[in-house]
Amino acid sequence: MPSYKLVYFDLRGRGEIVRLCFNAAGVAFDEERIDYPSAWTEEKKAAAPFREVPYLEIDGKKFAQSGAIASFIARQYGLYGDSALENLFIDGVVALSVDYFDTWVRAYFEEDANKKVELETKLKNEDLPKFLGHLEKVLTNSGSGFFSGQRLTLADLAVHHTLEVSYRDFPDIYANYPKVVENRKKVESLPRIKSYLSSRKVTEI
Amino acid sequence: MPTYRLHYFDVRGRGEVARLMFNAAGQKFDDVRYTKDTWPDFKPKTPFGQLPVLEVDGKLFGQSGAIFNYLARELGFYGNGNMEALQVDVVMGLVNDFIPLMIKVFFQEQDETKKKELLEKLLNEDATKFFTYFEKVLKENKSSEYFVGKGLTMADIVVYDIVDPLIAHKATIVDPFPLLKANRQKVESNPGIAAYLKSRK
Numbered sequence: 001m002p003s004y005k006l007v008y009f010d011l012r013g014r015g016e017i018v019r020l021c022f023n024a025a026g027v028a029f030d031e032e033r034i035d036y037p038s039a040w041t042e043e044k045k046a047a048a049p050f051r052e053v054p055y056l057e058i059d060g061k062k063f064a065q066s067g068a069i070a071s072f073i074a075r076q077y078g079l080y081g082d083s084a085l086e087n088l089f090i091d092g093v094v095a096l097s098v099d100y101f102d103t104w105v106r107a108y109f110e111e112d113a114n115k116k117v118e119l120e121t122k123l124k125n126e127d128l129p130k131f132l133g134h135l136e137k138v139l140t141n142s143g144s145g146f147f148s149g150q151r152l153t154l155a156d157l158a159v160h161h162t163l164e165v166s167y168r169d170f171p172d173i174y175a176n177y178p179k180v181v182e183n184r185k186k187v188e189s190l191p192r193i194k195s196y197l198s199s200r201k202v203t204e205i
Numbered sequence: 206m207p208t209y210r211l212h213y214f215d216v217r218g219r220g221e222v223a224r225l226m227f228n229a230a231g232q233k234f235d236d237v238r239y240t241k242d243t244w245p246d247f248k249p250k251t252p253f254g255q256l257p258v259l260e261v262d263g264k265l266f267g268q269s270g271a272i273f274n275y276l277a278r279e280l281g282f283y284g285n286g287n288m289e290a291l292q293v294d295v296v297m298g299l300v301n302d303f304i305p306l307m308i309k310v311f312f313q314e315q316d317e318t319k320k321k322e323l324l325e326k327l328l329n330e331d332a333t334k335f336f337t338y339f340e341k342v343l344k345e346n347k348s349s350e351y352f353v354g355k356g357l358t359m360a361d362i363v364v365y366d367i368v369d370p371l372i373a374h375k376a377t378i379v380d381p382f383p384l385l386k387a388n389r390q391k392v393e394s395n396p397g398i399a400a401y402l403k404s405r406k
Contacts, residue, residue: 063292065298067270075290085275087278088271092252
């Protein structure tokens, strides 16, 4: 087993998918959690492959990009599907989640107060329902409670961390997406995920 | 081999990397292109109301990133093994970080003055930042001719495709990056890609 060390900020953000993958797979990993922004120094940036986090050290070699890291762990430790077409489907759900996450990031970090209100309103009234609608449809077609096949895959984990903020902030919306809620609860009931979430540090994002 | 049909608009955009990979591999595919008039009828049939869509033996799959990953794996452009796949994905990730900067300039910014400002920033500051990263990855790869391993992968093709429109705006943009420049020539020397580029409008 290689030695793994995740370097990211002390929050969920774009690092959480990596943590979820390792935990779901039952694979041990070390972590460096950088306080943002106070500890995000020039020295830390220079240590990163492309001056950003997360990056994963695998036996000392550094690899950036959360999507690349998550896919690697999923492939390595059985969180993908059983066929190329199933993996194409799983990657589609993951990519959809990243699209929504990126839209949320743009709204959350918008500095212009008026623009921020505009973006957050659009997020809540358009982007989120659209995204949840797609997920509800996929889960309805799946029938297993998981996004693909009969078991947990990267798709379930990607959706879980992506919906964390909106699930907390807009619980009422979720009444219209029962299968999404069911999937969330199902994922959280899996022993390794349950254990991880029960001890996970609570952060704003 | 399955029957492939790529559904996209009649532009390069988020479909071109798939077209390049099909051509590089010499893999036959239906290149379906939608216009403003023909898109509305197809939209409700797509998985997520968007293009591109890849049709594999009649089944429809959405999301360009997912489609590219699948084609790269099927057509042999993902390197060898999980570590090389990770390296290809790292380059994909970098390109995906750069794309929004291009979209903002070319498609979103309406104010002409702001647009000119952003274009300047894109062609100078942003391009320098990302091309430096690309150059770094090429340098760190033993062969240095390709981004990953010893041969053409999706990483080379994706970077090639994203740099193209920038060269149109600033012909010398790749010149300060010798490995990147040489890599472009390597991509263009693939027979399938060379033939496709000749015929591409």
